[in-house]
Amino acid sequence: MEFNVGDLVTRSSYDSDIVFRITAINKGEAELAGEELRLAADAPLEDLIKLPDQERKDLQKRSREKEEVSYRLFRQEAKLMKERNRYETSDGYKEDTSYFEMRGRVLHLDGDPHYLEKCTMLYERLGIPVYGVHLPEKEMPAQVASLIHIVRPDILVITGHDAYQPSRGPENELKAYRHSKAFGQAVREARNIVPQLDQLIIFAGACQSYFEWLLKAGSNFASSPDRVNIHALDPVYIAAKLSLTPFMDRVSVLQILHHTLTGREGLGGIETKGVMRRGLPWKQEGISFSNSPNDE
Known part of the structure; x- marks a missing residue:
């Protein structure tokens, strides 16, 4: 049988358990x-x-349905958060005033252009300002510093593809992972610029990544505690939750994992503050904010 780049395939030696896309043939x-x-x-x-x-x-149909369920759950919580914001900025509805939101800006580095496109579409659907960059995983450590200086993000996502390979060593050896080393090096480069955990929130990792190494490198959130596979859109939901949470509020790890498609087996991290800031009054004229409270 002839195969081409872009074909969807499974592996017979693994009982066709996972659907893959061919990215190269050599x-x-x-x-x-x-x-x-x-x-x-x-x-x-x-x-x-x-x-x-x-x-x-x-x-493709099952995938869209699963993603849509997660999106609707996230939007329900976002609406509750927005109503709380209205209550607080109006002094318990006593003041007839309007406000605006400055949501956290995301810099998303992705080793897969196909996933980056899907993630960017979801960020835009959720109303999250994002700057997406496709980079091969091994190039991320060399490029992340200049991108941080250019974009000045509140949230940094470093992701792509990874895998734990038992034949190369036990779980606590970095050489046993396909791209965890590159992810961790990129995190360290970012922390050289912004050391404070609440001034730049970092998610790093992909499927089966070396979770402990990525946290030690300086990530707030990472994958994968149980070395399981994570969904392509999981980093987006983590970044979006932080982007929409007021900076005075803390987000517990369980709370932030609630809307991911993988959950605590594949994702984890440390307690972190949100980054969204509210202001008032909201004026349609003058300075324009891309994320007004009326945006849905």
Whole structure:
């Protein structure tokens, strides 16, 4: 069977447990990226099974439905947060006043351009200001500093593909991970610029990443505590929750994981403050803020 870059496939040696997208083919070997999961792998072409058209359509439908459920839950909580903001800025509805929100800006570095596009669309749908950059994982440490100076983000997301490879060593050895070292080095470069955990909030990691190493490097949130796979959109929900939470409020780890598609087995971190700031009065003329309280 002929295979091409972009084909959706499974691996027969793993009982077709995960659907991958072929990202490159070289000398009978295919480089693979999880279609829904941030997992990197490779396999000989003879081990691959191409996904039939109907199964491909069914997968895309199930994926959209799952993502839509998570989105609706997030929007429900965002509306509750907005109503609380209105109550507080109007002194318990005693004052007839309007306010504006300055939501946290996200710099999202992603090793997969396909995932970056999906993430950017979700950020925009949630009303989160974002600057997305596609970079191969190993280039992130060298590029992150200049990007921070240019974008001046409140939240930094460093993600792409990763994998724990037991044949290279136990879970506590960095060499056993495909891209955890690069993620952690990028975090350290970012912390050289902004050391304070609440002035620059960092999420780092992908599927099966070295969770403890990424936290020690300076991340607020990371993957993957149980070395499980995480969903492609999980970093977005973490960043969005922080972007929409007032800077005087703390966000517990359990609270921030509530709307992710993976949960505590794949994601974790430390208690962190939100970054959204409110102001008043809101004026339609003059200075324009991209995220007014009327935006839905």
